[in-house]
Amino acid sequence: MARKDLLDIASLHPEEIGFLLDQSSSFKKLFTHSVKKIPALEGKSVLMLFYEASTRTHSSFEVAAKRLSAEVTNFDVAHSSISKGESVRETIETLQAMRTDYIVVRHSHPGLPGMIARQTTASVINAGDGAHEHPTQALLDAFTIKEKFPDPRGKKVLIIGDILHSRVARSTSTLLQKLGIEVAYLGPGSLVPKYVPATIRRFTDYEAAMAWAPDVVYLLRVQMERQDVQFFPSLREYHRVYGITNTRLAEISDRGLYIMHPGPVNRGVELCDAVMDYERSLITNQVENGISVRMAVLDWLKPGGEFPKQVSYVARQRADSTVLTP
Secondary structure (H helix, E strand, C coil): CCCCCECCCCCCCHHHHHHHHHHHHHHHHHHHCCCCCCCCCCCCEEEEEECCCCCHHHHHHHHHHHHCCCEEEECCHHHCHHHHCCCHHHHHHHHHHCCCCEEEEEECCCCHHHHHHHHCCCEEEEEEECCCECHHHHHHHHHHHHHHCCCCCCCEEEEECCCCCCHHHHHHHHHHHHCCCEEEEECCCCCCCCCCCCCCEEECCHHHHHHCCCCEEEECCCCHHHCCCCCCCCHHHHHHHHCECHHHHHHHHHHCCEEECCCCCCECCCECHHHHHCCCECHHHHHHHHHHHHHHHHHHCCHHHCCCCCCCHHHHHCCCHHHHCC
């Protein structure tokens, strides 16, 4: 189960997924019992290498690393030599000389985290690469769903929106299917890939998708920054046809469905304002769970190419009941 890097979801084995979700639960119990810091990664260093803007993922990784007692360095891309034409490879060679243990990287180019992983002994975590993958988002999504459905096999998740440009849709749908969850896509024909896995249903009509009887409705952010052409008439029209309006929220409430969104939310586009107060909205849960999931990932990976038998900090300390007391 030991790995150096976390670059995608597809390569994860079921045992690894189960291990990470279990450890996420254990770490969540730690900091909900007022244990805000543990020495699991004491003496280790985590470098945050974000070429794209981020709030939730960046802050979540930073908090997770600090709760594990790691030192965190934020690499200022805007004021680095990258602005002078330095290549990614030159940047990584510089960072390698600094002997950092972990590199959390976000970049607009698919596959770049993998390239970095091959050039460094540090453990590399893909925090989003273009429209390709976002593995820790998928893990926190699965963890959030499992909190509501401990045995999620046979449950249905409807993912709505900009599937075409979404790394979240790719990673999360792959992981959910590994857990036995049925997945369907809903969106404008222009924003749903023409070819999707045969195991994923494809809808373009909202009513038809809801007739499929999902348990969770997962809204995706409309990524205008990745759209070089106009994929739908207007944002208002998108909200009317595919968004959760007040009327649709009432129907969702009557059915007792859960709502998720990876953030940031475009209010009035994917969701109406009332969704934020909906009692079965899991959006805040996703943000909170991101910390415990990323703690589990950081604790699981082993920098430097050393792969001892996988034993997490939580597992090592489980017998010590004082860990879970304030």
